[in-house]
Amino acid sequence: MRAVLVEPNPLIADALGRQLGMGKIRYDRQDWAGLEELLRDQGADGLGYDAIVLGSVDDPARCVAALRAHQVGAAILCLLDRRCVATTVELLHAGADDVLVKPVVSAEVRARIEVARRRSRGLLSNAVRVGQLTVFLDGRDPEVAGERLRLSQREHAILGVLAAHHRRVVSKEHIYDEVYGLSGADPLDKVIDVYICKLRKKIAEATGGARYIETVYGRGYKFEAPPEHEEAVPAAATATAARRFPAIPFAASGLHPGCLVAAE
Incomplete structure (x- = not known):
């Protein structure tokens, strides 16, 4: 697993880096400006990271939103200095996958990244x-x-x-x-x-x-x-499902087209 760590404080970055290493996560250190430059030069697909760990950056919600605007699909994990519900909600709404309060523990960081990656692949369980x-x-x-x-x-x-x-x-x-x-x-x-x-x-x-x-x-x-x-779905089971969950005309569903996500 590869991650990029964005943390301007060198002492905190070293401590976070040790935890990432203990979690068997290879990581690169970048400041926000450097990460933005990588995105401009290589694009989201060229980054090659499984996760982006954002530490004490200025306006973290803006950073998260910028990453998602660049179509970055990597898991985004934000680290806060102290618990703040308003900031956590803002980060999650901006597109973060998870929010943790420092100090962090290697096993938890890796587990939360793995959960985010599993969701992104459409896996709902272990x-x-x-x-x-x-x-x-x-x-x-x-x-x-x-x-x-x-x-x-x-x-x-x-x-x-x-x-x-x-x-x-x-x-x-x-x-x-x-x-x-x-x-x-x-x-x-x-x-x-x-x-x-x-x-x-x-x-x-x-x-x-x-x-x-x-x-x-x-x-x-x-x-x-x-x-x-390969397991085939029995015809009887398909018919039963059709009776239990009849098709609903889209116009009558009350859903906005943007709510539909195509499964891969």
């Missing part, structure tokens, strides 16, 4: 069900048809990254960053391949030979259920 597999993102081993699938710590971490990006291609570099907290250097290039191979073998043994992890050559890996394990 469990991701894919075919016969249920992958837990809170440290528990996955289950296959209710039976525990025992994995090593690294195997579990890698499967968690893939499950969080279900049906999307995940690069090796991203997996390195999430699991090891460092960039994909050449000497480690085969490490992920080895763990992927072990995961495939264990999942295949537990699911009767099914292949859940595909290699997308030149890009990375994709985790999804094979066609024979």
